[in-house]
Structures are given as C-alpha cells and as structure tokens.
Amino acid sequence: MRNFVSELRRRNVLRVAAAYALSAWIIIEAGSVLLPTFGASEGFFKGYVIVVIAGFVVSVILAWIYQVTPEGVKRDRDADDSAPADPRSRQRMNYVIIALLVVALIVSLTFNVSSIPEAGSGETWKTSVAVLPFPSRSDNPENRIFADGIHDDLLTRLANIRELKVISRTSVMEYRDTAKNVRVIGEELGVESVLQGTVQRVGDSVRINLQLIDADTDEHIWAETYDHQLTMENIFAVQSQISESVANALQATLTAGERVRVASVPTSDLRAFGLYKEGKNNLYQRRLDALRLAREQFAEAIALDPAYAEAHAGLAESFMLLSINHQDILEDEAARLATSSVERALELDPTLADAYAVRGLIKMNAWSRTRIGPENVEAEQAFRRAIALNPNHTSAYMWFASLRDNEERLEEAIELYQRAMELDPLARIPYSNLPMVYAKRGEHEAAMRLWLQATRIHSEWPTVYQYIATQLWGLGRFDEAYAWYAKAMELGAAPGIGGNSDVGMLVDLGDLEQAEAVLGRFDESHSFFPFAEGIRQLIRGDYEQAADTFSRILDEGMLPERYVLEMAANSALLAGDLESAKRYTLAASPTLAGDAAEQVDRSSADNALKLAFIYQHEGREAQASRFLSETLELIRDAPRLGTFGYGIRDVQIYALLGRREDAIAAFREALDEGYRGSVVFDGWPLTIDPYLDAIRDDPRFIEMVAELDSHLAVMRDRLYAAQLSDSLDELRARAGTT
Numbered sequence: 002m003r004n005f006v007s008e009l010r011r012r013n014v015l016r017v018a019a020a021y022a023l024s025a026w027i028i029i030e031a032g033s034v035l036l037p038t039f040g041a042s043e044g045f046f047k048g049y050v051i052v053v054i055a056g057f058v059v060s061v062i063l064a065w066i067y068q069v070t071p072e073g074v075k076r077d078r079d080a081d082d083s084a085p086a087d088p089r090s091r092q093r094m095n096y097v098i099i100a101l102l103v104v105a106l107i108v109s110l111t112f113n114v115s116s117i118p119e120a121g122s123g124e125t126w127k128t129s130v131a132v133l134p135f136p137s138r139s140d141n142p143e144n145r146i147f148a149d150g151i152h153d154d155l156l157t158r159l160a161n162i163r164e165l166k167v168i169s170r171t172s173v174m175e176y177r178d179t180a181k182n183v184r185v186i187g188e189e190l191g192v193e194s195v196l197q198g199t200v201q202r203v204g205d206s207v208r209i210n211l212q213l214i215d216a217d218t219d220e221h222i223w224a225e226t227y228d229h230q231l232t233m234e235n236i237f238a239v240q241s242q243i244s245e246s247v248a249n250a251l252q253a254t255l256t257a258g259e260r261v262r263v264a265s266v267p268t269s270d271l272r273a274f275g276l277y278k279e280g281k282n283n284l285y286q287r288r289l290d291a292l293r294l295a296r297e298q299f300a301e302a303i304a305l306d307p308a309y310a311e312a313h314a315g316l317a318e319s320f321m322l323l324s325i326n327h328q329d330i331l332e333d334e335a336a337r338l339a340t341s342s343v344e345r346a347l348e349l350d351p352t353l354a355d356a357y358a359v360r361g362l363i364k365m366n367a368w369s370r371t372r373i374g375p376e377n378v379e380a381e382q383a384f385r386r387a388i389a390l391n392p393n394h395t396s397a398y399m400w401f402a403s404l405r406d407n408e409e410r411l412e413e414a415i416e417l418y419q420r421a422m423e424l425d426p427l428a429r430i431p432y433s434n435l436p437m438v439y440a441k442r443g444e445h446e447a448a449m450r451l452w453l454q455a456t457r458i459h460s461e462w463p464t465v466y467q468y469i470a471t472q473l474w475g476l477g478r479f480d481e482a483y484a485w486y487a488k489a490m491e492l493g494a495a496p497g498i499g500g501n502s503d504v505g506m507l508v509d510l511g512d513l514e515q516a517e518a519v520l521g522r523f524d525e526s527h528s529f530f531p532f533a534e535g536i537r538q539l540i541r542g543d544y545e546q547a548a549d550t551f552s553r554i555l556d557e558g559m560l561p562e563r564y565v566l567e568m569a570a571n572s573a574l575l576a577g578d579l580e581s582a583k584r585y586t587l588a589a590s591p592t593l594a595g596d597a598a599e600q601v602d603r604s605s606a607d608n609a610l611k612l613a614f615i616y617q618h619e620g621r622e623a624q625a626s627r628f629l630s631e632t633l634e635l636i637r638d639a640p641r642l643g644t645f646g647y648g649i650r651d652v653q654i655y656a657l658l659g660r661r662e663d664a665i666a667a668f669r670e671a672l673d674e675g676y677r678g679s680v681v682f683d684g685w686p687l688t689i690d691p692y693l694d695a696i697r698d699d700p701r702f703i704e705m706v707a708e709l710d711s712h713l714a715v716m717r718d719r720l721y722a723a724q725l726s727d728s729l730d731e732l733r734a735r736a737g738t739t
Contacts, residue, residue, distance in 0.1 A: 128251045129166035129192040130213075132156050134177040135200045148200035150278030151209065151236070158244040160393035161262045161354075164253035168192060169395040169425035171285060187216025190426055194222060196247060206230055211243060213250055223250035236274075237266045262352055262390070268302075268309045276302040277312045284319060289327045295319045310349035314356040317342035321362050328561055332370065339363050354391035357383045358400065365404045370563075371591055372407075372604060380404050395425045399434070406438055409603055414438050427458060433465055440472060441603075443640030448472060449736060463494035468644075469736060470506075475643040477677030479510050479713070480720040481736055484729035496522055504536060508686055509678030510717050511710075513540050531559055535568060539685075544576035552581070562588065570611060571684050574691065579615045586611050596624070601631040603639070607683070610650065614657060614692060629654050641674050648682030653692035664696050668705055677712055 132155060137148035153170060160167045168190050176186055183195045198211040212224040225246060229235040241264040248255055255263065268274050280298035283291040299316035302309055317339040324335030340363055346356040361383035368376035384401035387394050402417035418435040421428070432455035436448035449472065455465040466489035474482035486503045490496060507516035517540055523533040535550035551569035554560055570585035590608040592599040601609040609628040616625035633654045636647040649671050655664035679687045687693075687706070696702045723729050 126166035127164035127253055128194065129168070130159070130194045130196055130247065130251065131168040131173050131176075131186065131190045131192045132159065132196045133173055133179075133186070133198075135198045135209075136178070137200055137202070144200075144202045146275065146279060146282075147202055149282060150275060151200050151240070152198075153278055153281060154237075155240055155243060157391075158240055158263045159247060160391050161259050162244070162248055162253055162255055163259065163392045165248065165251065165393070166192070166424065167393045169393070169428065171395070171429075172425050172427035175427050183214050183216055183219050191423065192216055194251060207236070209239060209243070213247060223247070232271070234266065234269065237264075258352070265350075267311050267350075268306045270302075270306040270309070273302040273305040273309055273312065276305070277309065277315060280312070280315050280319070284315060284322070287322065287326060289323075289329060292319055292323050292327065293329070296323065308349055310346045310353050311355060313342045313346035313349065314353055314359055317346065317356070317359045318362070321359065321366065325366060332366070332561070336363055336367060352390055354387045354394050354397065357387035357390065358394055358397040361387065361397065361404070362400050365400060365407070369407050372602075373592060377404060377408060393424055395421050395428065398424065399428075399430055402431075403434065406434070406441075407604075411438050411442055429455070429459055429462055429464070432458070433468055436468070436472075437644060440475075440640070440643045441645040443643065443646075445472070445476065445640070445643050448643070453736065461492055463489040463492035466492065467494055470503075471681070472644045473736060474506055474509070474681045475646050477642060477675040477712075478716075478735075479506050479677060480716040480723070481732045482506050483510075483720055484723065484732035485736065487729055488733065505680040508540065509680045509713075510720070511713055512717065516540055528560065532565065532568075535572065539568075539572060539575075542689075544572055545578075547572035548576045548578060548581065555585075567607075567684055570608075574611065574614070575685065575689065579618055583612065583615045586615070593628075601628060601635055603635065603645075606632050606635055606647070606650070610653060610657075610692070617657065626658075629658055641671060642676065646682065648679055649676060649687075650682070652696075653690070656693050656695045659695060661696055661699065664693075665699060665701050668696075668702060672705055672709060677709065677716075 132152065135148045135152045137145040156167060156170055156173075159165055172190060179186070181189075183197075186195055187193065193216055195214050195216050196211060197214065198209060201208040201210075207229055209227045210224075211226075213222040214220065215222055223246065225243075227239050227242070229239055244263045245255065245260075268277070276298045280295040280302065283295035283298065286292075296316065296319040299312050299319060302312040303316065306312070320330060320335045320339040320342065323329040324332055330338070339359065343356050343359050343363065346353055347360075350356070361380045364376040364380035364383060368374060368380065381401070381404065384397050384404065387397040388401070391397070398417050398421040402414045402421065405411070405414035405417060415435065415438055418431045418438065422431045422435070425431070432451060436451040436455075439445075439448035439451070449469070452465055452469045452472070455462070456469075459465065466485050470482045470486035470489065472482075473479075473485060483503055483506045486506065490503075496502065502519075504516050504519050507513070507519065517537055520533045520537050523530045527533075531550060531554050535547045535554070538544075538547035538550060548569070551565055551572055554565050555562060555569055566585050566589040570582045570589065573579075573585060574582035586608045587594045590605040593601070593605055593609055593612055609632050613625040613628040613632070616622070616628070633651065636650050640646050641648065649668060651667040652664050652671060655661075655667055679685065679690060683690065687709070693702075719732065723732050
C-alpha cells in the first residue's frame with residue numbers, strides 16, 4: 002500500500018486529482034447559479050454535473066498513464082525515470098492548486114454569500130413604482146381583458162428586477178378609474194413613482210401609451226408610445242422594452258438573469274395568453290366560482306399550448322386554493338394534481354417564480370397536516386427560490402410567513418408578513434394573518450388595531466369581522482364578540498358551528514336555548530347538517546348520541562377529518578368511551594403517538610392534555626405526567642387569553658396532578674385576567690369540564706364560579722338590550738377599547 006501511494010505521488014496523480022477537484026467545484030458552483038438563469042432545466046444540470054464528475058475519473062487515469070516531461074507529454078513507461086524530477090514543475094503545480102483553491106473560495110462566496118439577500122431577508126430596494134391599471138380605449142369587453150393582461154404581464158416583468166419595489170396587482174387594481182391624483186396614490190401606496198398608461202387595440206394592431214411620473218413632484222420622468230402589429234412576439238418584445246426603459250428611467254440596474262426573465266416569451270399563442278390572463282384574474286378573486294373558472298381557463302390555455310409553463314403553474318395554484326380555501330377538492334387529490342402541474346411547469350421553465358411559490362404551498366400544506374417529515378424544509382427552499390427569482394412575489398412572502406407561523410418562528414413570520422404588506426399595502430390576507438401572529442404573542446392591542454384597520458380598508462370583507470369576533474371571544478368579551486360575528490354574517494360570511502361561531506359564544510354565555518335555535522339555520526340539505534346535529538346533542542347532554550353522530554360523519558367521509566376529529570374525541574371522552582377518544586386524538590395529533598412521542602408544541606397541547614387524562618385512567622402515569630409537565634412548561638410564556646390563549650389549561654393540569662392549591666390559585670388568576678368561559682379554548686363549557694373534577698367541590702372554586710356567572714349575566718343583559726334595540730353598533734364600537 003505504501004508503494005502504491007508513493008507511485009501516485011511520483012506520477013503526480015494526487016496533484017492532478019486535487020487540481021481537478023477544485024476546478025470541478027468552481028464549475029459546478031458557477032453552473033448551479035448561471036445555468037438556471039439562462040433557462041437550463043434540472044435534467045440538463047444533472048447531466049452537466051455527471052459530465053464534470055466523469056471528467057475527474059478521466060483526469061486521474063490520464064495522470065497515471067502519462068507524464069509531463071521536458072520533452073513533452075509521454076506515456077509513463079516511455080519516460081526516462083533515471084532523469085531527476087524537475088522541482089520547478091512540481092512547484093508550479095502547487096501554485097496552480099493554491100490559485101484554484103483561492104478562486105474556488107471566491108466563487109463560493111460570490112454565489113452563496115451574495116445570494117443571501119435573494120432569500121428575502123433584510124433586502125432594501127433602490128426605488129419603488131406602482132403600475133396603475135391600463136384603461137382600454139374601446140367599449141369591447143375583450144379589449145379590456147386584453148389591457149388587463151398587458152398590465153399584469155408588465156407588472157410580472159418589472160417584479161423580476163431586484164432593485165425595484167413593485168406594488169402588487171391586488172393593491173393597484175383598487176385605483177382603476179380613480180379620480181385621485183398621483184401624489185395621493187404615491188402616499189397611499191408608499192412609492193416614489195407611478196406608471197400610467199392606456200392600451201388601444203384596433204384590429205391587428207395595438208398602441209400602448211405610457212408615462213412615468215414622480216409621485217412627490219407630479220413631474221414626468223419618462224414617456225413613450227408603442228405601436229406594433231398584434232402578435233405574441235411583438236407583445237412580449239414591447240413588454241421587455243418597457244420594463245428596461247422604466248428600469249433605466251428609475252436608474253435601476255438589471256442583472257444578466259433579470260434581462261433573460263424580463264425578455265422571456267412564455268407562449269406564442271394569443272388565445273392561450275388571453276385565457277391565462279383571464280384565469281389569473283379569477284385566481285386573484287379567491288371565490289369558489291372564480292377559482293373553478295380559473296381552473297378551466299388554465300386547462301384550456303394548456304390545451305392550446307402544452308408548453309405554456311405559466312399556465313401549468315396557474316393550474317397548480319387553482320387546485321391548491323380550491324382545496325385549502327373551499328374544500329372543493331380532497332386534500333390528497335389536490336396535492337397530487339398540483340404537484341404534477343407544478344413539476345411540469347418547472348420542466349418547461351426552471352426560472353419560473355410562480356411555480357416555486359406553489360411548490361412551497363404544496364409542501365407547507367402537506368407538512369401542516371401532520372407536522373411530520375421534511376416538507377417544511379422543502380417548502381422553505383421553494384419559497385426562497387421563488388423570492389430569489391422574483392423579489393416582489395407577494396404570495397411567496399405570505400405563504401412563507403404562514404409556514405414560519407406554523408413552525409412557531411413568530412418573529413420571522415411577522416417580518417415576512419410586513420414585507421408582503423409593503424408590496425401589497427391594500428391586500429386582505431396580511432391584514433388578517435399578521436394580527437393572528439401578534440395574538441399568539443399576547444400582543445392583543447396590536448392585533449386588534451390591525452384588524453380594525455382592515456375593516457376600514459375592506460369594510461365589506463366578512464372574514465376580518467369573524468377574526469375580530471373570535472379574538473374578543475377569547476378575551477372573554479362575549480357580547481362584543483357576538484356583535485362582530487353578526488356583522489360578518491350580515492356581510493355574507495358562511496355560517497360556522499360549534500366552537501367556532503356564535504353557537505359557541507351563546508353556550509359560553511349560558512344561553513343554550515338560543516344556541517340550539519341558531520343551529521336551525523342548517524337544514525337537512527346542508528353539508529354541515531350532521532355536524533350541527535352532533536353539536537345540538539352535546540348541548541343537550543346526549544354525549545353518547547353525539548359520539549355516534551361524529552363517528553358516523555368520519556366513517557362516511559361527510560366532512561374533512563380535521564373539522565370533525567376534535568369534536569369526535571371530545572364527545573367520546575364525555576361519554577366515557579376513552580378508547581375512541583384516544584383514537585381520534587392521536588389521529589388529530591399523530592406526533593403524540595408511541596412511547597417516543599415528540600415534545601408537545603402549541604399545535605398539539607390540547608390533545609396532549611386529553612391524552613394525559615386518558616392515560617391516567619389507563620394507569621399509564623408516566624406518560625400522563627410527561628404530557629402534563631410538557632404542556633405546563635409550554636404555556637408558561639404563552640398568553641392566557643385571545644384567539645390563541647390557553648384559557649385555564651394550567652388550572653386543568655394542576656387539578657389532574659392533584660395540586661389543588663395551585664389549581665385554585667391559577668383559577669383566581671385567570672378570572673382576574675379576564676377569563677370568562679371555556680368553549681373557545683376547549684370545545685366544551687366550564688360546567689362539564691372533566692379535567693376539573695378534583696376541585697369542583699372546593700368551596701373557593703364554587704365561589705369563583707358564582708363570580709364568573711355574575712360577569713356572564715352582565716354580558717347577556719347587554720347583548721339582549723342591543724338585540725332589542727336592533728342595533729349592535731355600540732357593542733362593536735367597544736372593540737377598540739381595552
């Protein structure tokens with residue numbers, strides 16, 4: 002072996018191997034960044050890497066066979082071994098290796114360290130622009146759709162330019178046909194410049210008039226008119242020219258990769274382009290009917306042009322939104338269809354930010370269902386890639402924020418939501434989701450301030466009213482919560498049931514009769530009717546019947562499991578069927594299964610407590626104690642109240658541990674902080690809470706429950722008075738107060 006190593010050194014095989022390895026590192030590192038920039042597919046890059054690795058083997062073999070001599074390259078067996086080795090030759094080889102090492106380090110730092118801002122962390126823009134909707138100088142509705150398509154495509158191209166902050170379509174569309182001047186628009190959107198224009202389509206020609214205006218001074222920065230024959234090549238060429246002209250006017254520099262993406266030609270089929278843009282418009286609306294139509298339009302665009310990568314990505318997004326927002330497609334089926342579409346999009350265009358963003362959404366949704374597996378890491382990678390390709394991709398920021406929220410990385414979630422709001426200051430989703438992150442941190446005033454701001458911006462949007470209602474309910478302000486929920490219903494919100502609606506609020510208020518009456522809004526034809534029947538049985542105390550009802554809903558697949566498992570577990574537990582309760586609880590939180598169950602986290606805390614109660618009854622004290630102690634530790638720094646509060650979880654844990662004095666003290670603390678009821682936290686009212694049996698007969702507990710009832714009576718009276726006066730406005734007005 003020693004002789005073999007000596008022979009390798011003599012023939013310079015080790016030096017050649019080191020030099021080639023460093024060269025290969027440089028080549029692969031550079032290719033991983035540059036090849037996708039110029040549209041190379043993942044398959045091409047894999048082949049590229051294989052060729053580079055194969056070259057290593059070839060170089061080693063050649064180094065073994067041949068030698069470099071003063072007379073030139075000779076086969077080793079023909080070389081004169083008696084001649085002394087030239088030390089300068091070996092020295093030069095050492096210098097080459099050192100130089101290659103330095104170059105490799107520089108390349109690695111250039112392509113990796115410099116790419117950190119591309120992930121969307123802490124990046125600053127050089128300047129900002131809002132592209133207002135382009136009015137069509139035609140009464141033909143198709144021409145207006147065409148003008149919107151031109152507008153949307155230009156937005157997408159400008160969004161690829163890293164030095165430009167480009168306001169998202171959702172916000173700028175609020176200024177269609179606006180009478181506001183540029184200064185006001187610039188101030189409202191937080192931009193330095195505004196791009197205005199018109200599109201005129203006549204027969205086979207199109208004219209686009211554009212003017213870029215300084216939002217502070219109202220002065221023109223740049224203006225141009227474009228006249229072209231109406232072909233796809235011309236349209237995309239014009240969009241590319243406009244994008245580069247706007248960037249130049251704003252003194253933004255385009256990288257080589259950005260120039261390639263800005264100049265891309267996604268389709269040559271005019272009809273496919275129109276269908277894709279109509280589908281995108283419907284996708285933005287998020288309504289069930291609009292999403293179904295978007296799905297059809299994307300599919301039709303693909304039928305016309307199977308190589309239309311953007312249409313494949315749009316189709317994938319429509320599948321996911323139909324499933325997540327409306328449960329119109331089963332989750333597994335939606336993931337399968339969306340994955341197929343998004344991977345096809347990336348085969349066609351490896352630099353398509355939309356496709357990476359949707360891939361992240363697919364992975365995030367899969368991980369959020371079980372919180373098991375590497376999908377959260379894969380989702381992060383996809384979101385970072387989307388943002389690197391399109392630094393203005395609002396959806397990627399919002400979905401990435403949602404992932405961080407689910408991972409309990411709340412500080413990062415806040416930063417990402419704030420980034421999304423900078424790009425889309427009038428969007429709905431950040432105004433609903435960011436306050437929830439604040440609520441998780443116990444920053445209730447900040448959460449409420451943002452939600453109330455959302456009601457002023459989007460006064461007809463029922464969802465934000467529901468969020469306010471749930472937050473107030475969690476804060477123990479039941480009458481106000483009911484008033485806000487009533488407003489959401491008035492604005493067309495889909496009615497909820499059980500622990501997520503006015504039914505639960507009424508149960509907490511002690512008005513069981515009205516709670517049952519509200520359930521009457523679900524007739525037998527409604528998909529939620531069986532669920533409503535199970536809730537009605539729970540309210541009446543028919544726990545065994547309720548358990549049977551929820552079990553049948555699960556067995557027959559009437560509703561997605563995640564809507565039913567908690568109530569199925571609760572009703573089975575209350576009915577004394579602990580085996581079924583355990584089965585449903587573990588199905589809801591599979592990370593808690595087995596002796597090596599993962600540590601309790603925020604998403605599994607409720608179920609960990611339920612399992613602890615069950616394990617105590619099974620005599621499995623060690624597992625029960627572990628879950629109780631981990632849950633108690635988890636809630637120490639969590640808020641007690643609000644949408645994500647833990648309510649009286651500490652009281653329940655102390656009671657189950659037999660620590661009566663601690664339980665009583667914790668209940669006193671909860672009342673003083675504003676706790677008023679348990680349905681919002683536990684799915685059942687305080688009066689039947691099985692976890693509290695150890696303290697239920699304690700005189701101090703009985704006295705505090707009576708105190709609690711007096712608070713509830715005051716809220717019931719206020720609510721009834723407001724209902725009699727047929728005005729809940731006064732109750733809603735209290736939301737801004739602490």
